[in-house]
Amino acid sequence: MTPKTPPGQTRERIYRFVRDRLLAGNPPSVREVQEAFNFKAVESARAHLTHLVKDGLLLKEGSKARGYRLPDSAAVDDPPVQVPLLGRVPAGPLSEAIEDIESYLPVRSKFRGAELFALRVEGDSMRDAGILDGDVVIVQRQPNADPGDIIVAMIDGEATVKTLFVEGRRVELRPQNPEYAPIVPDPDELSVLGKVLEVRRHFDENPFRAALTRYGASSTSNTQSARV
Amino acid sequence: MTPKTPPGQTRERIYRFVRDRLLAGNPPSVREVQEAFNFKAVESARAHLTHLVKDGLLLKEGSKARGYRLPDSAAVDDPPVQVPLLGRVPAGPLSEAIEDIESYLPVRSKFRGAELFALRVEGDSMRDAGILDGDVVIVQRQPNADPGDIIVAMIDGEATVKTLFVEGRRVELRPQNPEYAPIVPDPDELSVLGKVLEVRRHFDENPFRAALTRYGASSTSNTQSARV
DNA sequence: TTGCTTAGCAGACGTTTGTCTGTTTTATTG
DNA sequence: CAATAAAACAGACAAACGTCTGCTAAGCAA
CATH class of the missing domain: 1.10.10.10 (Winged helix-like DNA-binding domain superfamily/Winged helix DNA-binding domain)
Known part of the structure; x- marks a missing residue:
């Protein structure tokens, strides 16, 4: 027994x-x-x-x-907060972007009370920080940030995700990818939208599969039989 | 009638x-x-x-x-599902790992019904797939997977996150990092724990800040004054 | 009208599932 | 040690449940 x-x-x-x-x-x-x-x-x-x-x-x-x-x-002690995933960057107040809400993401309720929104990242300028094209970042809306924070900032009317650096009066937005150059904005013109709290990436529709099968893995015809 | x-x-x-x-x-x-x-x-x-x-x-x-x-x-605006974040790898049946639950993560209710758990990734063998050390993966427990899936598998009593490749009878677990070699397990001994649906990384305790300040950014003493 | 499709009904079959009874093993306690 | 209770096992039964086949009735279009 x-x-x-x-x-x-x-x-x-x-x-x-x-x-x-x-x-x-x-x-x-x-x-x-x-x-x-x-x-x-x-x-x-x-x-x-x-x-x-x-x-x-x-x-x-x-x-x-x-x-x-x-x-x-x-019953679940703390019901999670629902964070809006915005289809467009919220340049103005967050409330003006509510018509662009694609969907809502649940986040841990420890963030309850903070003004949060989610954004889809375009480009791979933060690749080495593990933030890839198409990833979703969850952002806490705040007008300033600390050095080292990954922030969402408005540069030339566009939103960018970068790491914030400060050396004396000089402010630098550094990508995490050697192929990109740092941005040195005029400190007075730098508009911080918020600070990135979290990154999420979904593999439901696997973006890697297409690239991977190119290597000669089993063709789609025997994918079923190739299940392991 | x-x-x-x-x-x-x-x-x-x-x-x-x-x-x-x-x-x-x-x-x-x-x-x-x-x-x-x-x-x-x-x-x-x-x-x-x-x-x-x-x-x-x-x-x-x-x-x-x-x-x-x-x-x-x-499942758009439904109450999210609470997924257990396991502190240890569920080698056996998932039920044996429930005593190691660190916390619960909310995930979109589209996954309702699936048997889900979350796991903290160790090592950077999947770096180029944007899965870094310390990231949390959300896994759908299933005993098999399709080629191209990112899976959690048991190899030599340890859990690994790798990409699954199949070429005929040959099964390969490929890291996404040139510094690591593919694993070619005996197909009969390959134990698939599940398939990775999502990756999450938190920046609350910013793991990059330590490395970044090395570059000569403002010292911790004036971090506050350097807020932008 | 004829033909077709859909909604609904009737009854049966096989599997899943909850439940029950009885037995064996293990740990504990006096 | 014996007594006891809890844990686990074994096998069976009945209810719940999903599924199937065949049928009737109603609406619709040619």
């Missing part, structure tokens, strides 16, 4: 497993819990689930399939 | 019914749809659901109970 786990230990892990599945909108069946924990018997999983209900950690109505639910007490 | 409803009218009501149930984390069964709309036959409900899938308004995987899900398009 599988070695017995100390009391409560496995139960807590099962609770979190079910909790995550429920938060993901994907309620597990008893047998899925069984398999996730390598139980040999369905009843082992069900016993744990029954106990969790008895302890008030889970809810269950009737004997429906995948019928376990989270009680109110387990 | 119950009077027939004009084309599409009932279908739209069914869609909203299912959608609301899914957003509430309470997926309905076919028979629950049947009862909600007073159909006399299960098949009446199922026909509508099948059509909704065909029209792309709903998703369905396999023949699981309560298996209908929302596609990406419907």
Whole structure:
């Protein structure tokens, strides 16, 4: 027999497993819990689930399939903030750009209260900082920044993402890519839109696949059979 | 027979019914749809659901109970899913790693239903793909992947993030950094943990600032006065 | 009218899933 | 050590559930 786990230990892990599945909108069946924990018997999983209900950690109505639910007490403590992804750069006040909202991104609620917006990066001038063309940056709107911050600034009516450098009176916007030259704006004309808090990149539509298959990887025809 | 409803009218009501149930984390069964709309036959409900899938308004995987899900398009302003950020790599079943949860990250609800976890990347073997040391990847847990996918795989008991290549029988895990060599695992021993959907990097504690001040930017003492 | 399509109904079948009973193993406690 | 409780296992059963085939009725267009 599988070695017995100390009391409560496995139960807590099962609770979190079910909790995550429920938060993901994907309620597990008893047998899925069984398999996730390598139980040999369905009843082992069900016993744990029954106990969790008895302890008030889970809810269950009737004997429906995948019928376990989270009680109110387990509701996510801090609902995330929804940050607008702007299709165009907000030169003026952020409120004027709301008609250009492409979608909303959830960010951790620790940023609640800050004025945030998201922007899609164009170009690869920040390549060596791991910010690539098409990435989305989450920006905290603020009129000034500290040296070393990655900021979004308005230069000649266009928004740029650069690293801020300060040497005495001289202000420099440095790209992170040797192919690009630093920008030295007139300190009085430098308009800081905000400071980059986070970068995100999605691989759903994999932009690398096209380039990669050029190397001679399996043709699309046998992609299915080539699944690993 | 119950009077027939004009084309599409009932279908739209069914869609909203299912959608609301899914957003509430309470997926309905076919028979629950049947009862909600007073159909006399299960098949009446199922026909509508099948059509909704065909029209792309709903998703369905396999023949699981309560298996209908929302596609990406419907997930715009839905409450985000909370994804666990694991402090340690989930070598075994995901359920065994739940005790190592550092925190939860909000991701767009388009991923609702998938089994997701987040992981902190170590090393810069994927540097040229814009995945740097310390970045967080959001992974969809799945046992296989397609060529070109960026995957998390177990190699020699350690988790690695690499790009998957397949040439016939030969499987290759390619870093995106010329300083690293590709890994050619035994196809039978390659264990795919999941596929990387997204990368995130936080600049809150700016990792670049230390390196940047070396260039002679203002010393820490006048950082404040140097704010721009 | 005829033909076609869609909506709905009826019944059945097989799988998934929840549940139950009984047994074995392990840790703990007196 | 024996007694006890908890954990896990084994096997079975019944309800829930998804799916399929065949059918009728209603609307629509040629």
